[in-house]
Amino acid sequence: GAGVSQSPSNKVTEKGKDVELRCDPISGHTALYWYRQSLGQGLEFLIYFQGNSAPDKSGLPSDRFSAERTGGSVSTLTIQRTQQEDSAVYLCASSLDRGISQPQHFGDGTRLSIL
Amino acid sequence: GDSVTQMEGPVTLSEEAFLTINCTYTATGYPSLFWYVQYPGEGLQLLLKATKADDKGSNKGFEATYRKETTSFHLEKGSVQVSDSAVYFCALSGSGYSTLTFGKGTMLLVSP
Numbered sequence: 001g002a003g004v005s006q007s008p009s010n011k012v013t014e015k016g017k018d019v020e021l022r023c024d025p026i027s028g029h030t031a032l033y034w035y036r037q038s039l040g041q042g043l044e045f046l047i048y049f050q051g052n053s054a055p056d057k058s059g060l061p062s063d064r065f066s067a068e069r070t071g072g073s074v075s076t077l078t079i080q081r082t083q084q085e086d087s088a089v090y091l092c093a094s095s096l097d098r099g100i101s102q103p104q105h106f107g108d109g110t111r112l113s114i115l
Numbered sequence: 116g117d118s119v120t121q122m123e124g125p126v127t128l129s130e131e132a133f134l135t136i137n138c139t140y141t142a143t144g145y146p147s148l149f150w151y152v153q154y155p156g157e158g159l160q161l162l163l164k165a166t167k168a169d170d171k172g173s174n175k176g177f178e179a180t181y182r183k184e185t186t187s188f189h190l191e192k193g194s195v196q197v198s199d200s201a202v203y204f205c206a207l208s209g210s211g212y213s214t215l216t217f218g219k220g221t222m223l224l225v226s227p
Binding site: 031033035042043045048050055056059091093095098099100101102103104105106107108109 | 146147149151157158159160161164166204208209211212213214215216217218219220
């Protein structure tokens with residue numbers, strides 16, 4: 001398909017382990033965003049990429065969270081030393097460019113559960 | 116900072132009833148406004164958008180008008196169907212890097 005693809009769709013891991021979440025944006029989309037959806041906090045912005053650069057990391061909740069994007073395409077969100085409060089659905093979105101009128105297209109998300 | 120306030124749900128309606136979900140926003144400048152929908156077990160889908168004052172976005176029978184004077188973007192549908200049952204999110208994209216600021220979502224339940 002031509003949509004945003006995220007993997008894995010579900011991830012269960014033990015507290016303290018590291019996890020990597022992957023996002024394949026729509027081909028040709030230069031802007032890529034990560035959000036987190038949790039019951040208590042709703043939908044929160046985490047990080048924004050334009051190409052391979054991340055000019056806005058203001059939403060990352062702690063230094064345990066990091067992300068990278070390579071080749072202007074695939075992005076990986078890494079959470080180190082996971083905590084139970086990291087349990088949430090992590091959503092990736094892409095848009096053609098960063099213009100405010102450009103709609104963001106979302107993947108189905110990765111549901112992360114920390115035991 | 117930017118913020119979006121939506122009416123709390125769940126909103127429970129019978130099929131063919133009229134729907135309104137209220138959304139108001141606070142933002143600097145001239146944001147773009149969006150409604151996204153999340154059907155059970157699925158990801159977020161763009162429902163409609165409006166990019167300037169007095170614009171009306173519409174899709175699948177849903178409509179919303181960008182009202183700058185009241186800072187509102189209320190979602191309406193004249194006749195809901197059971198298949199419209201979902202969570203609806205109002206969102207804005209302001210200046211800067213165009214990150215979306217979301218409301219907390221409103222669950223709509225439509226019964227036959």
